[in-house]
Amino acid sequence: MPVPINTFKKSLSAGDTVFGCWVGLASPFSAELMGTAGFDWLVIDGEHGPNDLRSILAQLQVLEASDSHPVVRVPVGETYLIKQMLDAGAQTLLVPMVESAAQARQLVRDVTYPPHGDRGVGYALSRSARFSQISDYGTTADAQICLLVQVENLKGLAALDEILEIDGIDGVFIGPADLAADMGHMGNAQHPDVQAAIMDALRRIKAAGKAPGILSTNDPMTLDALDAGAQFVAVGADVLLLSHSAQALAKKWQSTK
Numbered sequence: 001m002p003v004p005i006n007t008f009k010k011s012l013s014a015g016d017t018v019f020g021c022w023v024g025l026a027s028p029f030s031a032e033l034m035g036t037a038g039f040d041w042l043v044i045d046g047e048h049g050p051n052d053l054r055s056i057l058a059q060l061q062v063l064e065a066s067d068s069h070p071v072v073r074v075p076v077g078e079t080y081l082i083k084q085m086l087d088a089g090a091q092t093l094l095v096p097m098v099e100s101a102a103q104a105r106q107l108v109r110d111v112t113y114p115p116h117g118d119r120g121v122g123y124a125l126s127r128s129a130r131f132s133q134i135s136d137y138g139t140t141a142d143a144q145i146c147l148l149v150q151v152e153n154l155k156g157l158a159a160l161d162e163i164l165e166i167d168g169i170d171g172v173f174i175g176p177a178d179l180a181a182d183m184g185h186m187g188n189a190q191h192p193d194v195q196a197a198i199m200d201a202l203r204r205i206k207a208a209g210k211a212p213g214i215l216s217t218n219d220p221m222t223l224d225a226l227d228a229g230a231q232f233v234a235v236g237a238d239v240l241l242l243s244h245s246a247q248a249l250a251k252k253w254q255s256t257k
């Protein structure tokens with residue numbers, strides 16, 4: 001049995017644009033539902049969603065049947081978390097708060113098997129190798145791992161050119177909310193200075209031959225990001241979709257009292 005082809009990574013390498021959605025409800029049931037919606041990719045959010053390894057594993061399992069590629073966002077770029085998520089079957093990782101080339105280089109080593117990296121070899125037991133059914137997983141897995149790093153503060157932007165020179169980083173996601181906060185505009189990613197920084201970063205990422213990524217629920221911003229070269233573009237979040245529609249429905253009928 002061959003290692004699964006990472007179709008998301010293949011799309012990014014081909015220069016394709018892929019639309020995604022954040023999945024923060026931390027439920028395999030709602031993740032399975034989101035997997036039927038038609039997005040190219042879904043972020044299982046281990047940073048701001050109430051997720052842990054087991055809940056992320058359950059969501060990976062239900063999304064196996066979906067055409068939406070699961071991207072696992074770890075809460076922090078720690079080696080032990082990365083090895084656990086990869087062995088659980090994640091093929092694409094999104095790592096928040098990357099702000100130096102040294103940090104990015106270590107993340108590449110964390111997702112790469114020896115001799116070129118430090119990923120621990122335990123795939124004989126792992127879901128990622130289909131419990132030893134993928135006998136050559138150790139020599140074929142690296143090519144199907146997609147590493148996305150988040151640059152989302154001023155320190156990260158200052159290190160962006162160095163980060164973009166690192167082989168093994170497949171894409172760079174600009175985090176609007178955290179960047180806005182670090183720029184002194186908490187809650188206002190639409191501030192002109194923040195927008196300018198985001199679009200400049202996306203252009204630089206594209207020019208460096210890496211895949212630029214963004215999350216935007218603001219259509220003009222989404223279109224600007226696409227113009228700037230954004231390739232993996234999240235356009236919503238399950239929590240917001242449910243919360244906003246529930247509030248609107250309640251308001252509609254409460255107003256008839």
Ligand SMILES: O=C(O)C(=O)C[C@H](O)[C@@H](O)CO
Nearest residue numbers: 048152175176177178179215
């Ligand atoms: O900084 C950002 O923006 C992101 O990284 C995305 C957020 O974490 C996401 O939870 C939406 O606010």
